[in-house]
Amino acid sequence: MMFLAELFGEYWAPIQTVTWTLIKIVAIVLPLMVAVAYLTLAERKVIGYMQVRIGPNRVGYWGLLQPVADGLKLLFKEIILPTASNKGLFFLGPVLAIAPAFAAWAVVPFDATMVLADIDAGLLYILAMTSVAVYGVIIAGWASNSKYAFLGSLRSAAQIVSYEIAMGFTLVGVLMCANSLNLGKIVLGQAGGFWHWYFVPLFPLFVVYFISAVAETNRAPFDVAEGESEIVAGFHVEYSGMAFAVFFLAEYANMILVSMLAALMFLGGWLSPVPFIPDSFLWLLAKVAFLLFLFLWFRATFPRYRYDQIMRLGWKIFIPITLVWIIFVGAMMQTSYGYLFH
Amino acid sequence: MVFTDIVFYTLAAILLFAGLRVITTRNPVHAALFLVLAFFTAAGIWLLLEAEFLGIALVLVYVGAVMVLFLFVVMMLDINVDKLREGFWEYLPMAGFIGVLMVVEMAMVLGGKYFSPTHAVTKPAGYSNTAELGSVLYTDYLLPFELASVVLLVAIVAAIVLTLRDRQDNKSMNPAEQVKVRKQDRLRIVSMAAEVEQPIAESVAIDTPAEGKQ
Numbered sequence: 413m414m415f416l417a418e419l420f421g422e423y424w425a426p427i428q429t430v431t432w433t434l435i436k437i438v439a440i441v442l443p444l445m446v447a448v449a450y451l452t453l454a455e456r457k458v459i460g461y462m463q464v465r466i467g468p469n470r471v472g473y474w475g476l477l478q479p480v481a482d483g484l485k486l487l488f489k490e491i492i493l494p495t496a497s498n499k500g501l502f503f504l505g506p507v508l509a510i511a512p513a514f515a516a517w518a519v520v521p522f523d524a525t526m527v528l529a530d531i532d533a534g535l536l537y538i539l540a541m542t543s544v545a546v547y548g549v550i551i552a553g554w555a556s557n558s559k560y561a562f563l564g565s566l567r568s569a570a571q572i573v574s575y576e577i578a579m580g581f582t583l584v585g586v587l588m589c590a591n592s593l594n595l596g597k598i599v600l601g602q603a604g605g606f607w608h609w610y611f612v613p614l615f616p617l618f619v620v621y622f623i624s625a626v627a628e629t630n631r632a633p634f635d636v637a638e639g640e641s642e643i644v645a646g647f648h649v650e651y652s653g654m655a656f657a658v659f660f661l662a663e664y665a666n667m668i669l670v671s672m673l674a675a676l677m678f679l680g681g682w683l684s685p686v687p688f689i690p691d692s693f694l695w696l697l698a699k700v701a702f703l704l705f706l707f708l709w710f711r712a713t714f715p716r717y718r719y720d721q722i723m724r725l726g727w728k729i730f731i732p733i734t735l736v737w738i739i740f741v742g743a744m745m746q747t748s749y750g751y752l753f754h
Numbered sequence: 755m756v757f758t759d760i761v762f763y764t765l766a767a768i769l770l771f772a773g774l775r776v777i778t779t780r781n782p783v784h785a786a787l788f789l790v791l792a793f794f795t796a797a798g799i800w801l802l803l804e805a806e807f808l809g810i811a812l813v814l815v816y817v818g819a820v821m822v823l824f825l826f827v828v829m830m831l832d833i834n835v836d837k838l839r840e841g842f843w844e845y846l847p848m849a850g851f852i853g854v855l856m857v858v859e860m861a862m863v864l865g866g867k868y869f870s871p872t873h874a875v876t877k878p879a880g881y882s883n884t885a886e887l888g889s890v891l892y893t894d895y896l897l898p899f900e901l902a903s904v905v906l907l908v909a910i911v912a913a914i915v916l917t918l919r920d921r922q923d924n925k926s927m928n929p930a931e932q933v934k935v936r937k938q939d940r941l942r943i944v945s946m947a948a949e950v951e952q953p954i955a956e957s958v959a960i961d962t963p964a965e966g967k968q
Contacts (some may be wrong), residue, residue: 426757431963501787532882536810543818547790550822554829566826574820593884736760 440517445468448664449479455708462712489653494556497650501555504697506651508721513665516541520672521596523693524680534595535583538673539576542628546572548662549630549637549647556650564646568630568637569721574726575627582621583736585614588679588741589753599681605686611678613753616737618678619624622706625670627722629663630709633714633721641716671703672696679703762802769795782828790821807884 417424453468453475458717460467468475491714493502519534532536546569553565587609590598602609626635648659675681675696682696717725736737745753772792779785793816800809891899 414936423757431773498783533806533810533884536807536814536884540810540813540818542813546822548817550825551787553826562829566830569822569826576818593882666964718929721929721933722928728930738830 416635419692422692425429430558431647433528437518440528444514444517444665444668445661447668448661449483451664451704452482452660453479455702455711458705458708459712462709483657486654486657488590491653491655492650494558494650496557497554497600498557501551502650503655504546505555505657506662507553508551510658510662512541512548513662513669516669519595520669521599521676521681524596524600524691525606526693527596530594532595533593535587535593535745538595539580539583542669543576544590545662545666548659552651553647556647558647558650560643560645561647563643564637565648568647569595571630571634571637571722571726574626574723575624575730578620578730578734579624579628581616581731581738582617582624585617585738585741586736588612588738588745589613595676595681599676599683602680603683605687606680606738609678609680609683613741614678614737616733618674620734621678622674622703624726624730625674626707627726629666629670629707631663631667632711633717635716636719636722667704667707668700671707673698674703677697762799765798765802769799782831783825786821786825789824790817793821805883807887820896826954874937882935 420427456478457475469479469564471477471481493499502571516538518529519527519537521530549572550565551600553563553568554560554571569665586598590601592598592601606612627655630637636642636646638648643649648656651659679699680695681699682693683691684695741753744750768790772788772795775788776785776792779788793812797809797812797817800806845906
């Protein structure tokens, strides 16, 4: 090590920082990829049991190797490039879909000390990254040069931009309570038992956040972007093989991300629900797993929304609810009951 | 040269390239996407200047919302590139004049004594410029800030009023009325006496083989 330090001179410190950061990034992304793979299996199993089926059970014990088999199959499939497509952008689409889904994890704290980048504007950074995710869908839809793909991407873009507003307002409520944009400090502001978690004073915002999260990730019942009974498969209709798989992975990575954010901001993150049980990373995992189960449950339960009803729900119901509740929280903070909102 | 310098020059090179491609590329969708890239790298440069709120807000507002709607429109337009290039020489003197004016202004800003690098102040690690901006906006600059928001609100309302026309051939439905519909509004349950069908099966059985013989 000393030899290397002398060799690189003043560049040694930055090189060390970059190397350590890269190792940490791999330590976050690898488990995330595994989680994404097994979320697909969990989805098929959960929906299977909800529909009184068994779900995948042929590959490995209890179907546990099914995601590996699916991944291998998609890897070996041919990626078909439509003749009339825009070649560069056609391949840029999947990349832009998955990159923000992973980049947002940089500021997510897993524990009081385990975080890649402990920045003050963490919440803003996450909002910025999730708002970039829409480009993957738009570019994929346009570059495919297909009507179904384009319609799907237009639907998706309008939907994501609309629900981002409601989602942003719910986060305003959280940062009013926490008095910080740092995700770690937001979690620590909820210390002292589950009745201190922000979902209690901000219950309407919690509900709006989670439904908007389902809409943001284009999941059922808001999956009109790929509504297969109307526009075949929406924006990724022209994609095959691994290019399609990347869109698939991005969708599931986004689901885990929004569930993680809901757990951190409304359900106390890694804090335990009662003071006499120690806080642990496992609590965070349990909360995220529960929220992900809700995603799967929704998909098995609700029929798809019609597009104009989605827009009505976002603009005419969610945004007014969040606005009213933010004003209510702000007003209550000025009264003697303000301690309830901290 | 320190590490941040390398990052700065990389970002600056990408920014210049993207800016140049915005005006030289033929496809308007590509131009819009290069503009997105330019915004993104500009946000990176602002982060280097420790203006993290502005940098992230640039990505959030311009990249995440404005350019999405921009792309939305550009993708649906059928733009004739040749027609766009008509009158290039006609507009050149005016465009050149404005370009030179902007270069001179930037040179004055960069070369002036108020913007020399010695004025750059490095803040301590715990400094949050989001909180600082918020407290300044809502105390010292409350009136200008509120005025700006009112102007924006008026612009939003005006844009909607100017473009919203109630078309006569509009077949759109009102979802609010639709979700309020109850069973009684659509469905009428009539009680009827049970009808007993006449036994016609025998006549059919006789007719069928007769047709078959022909």
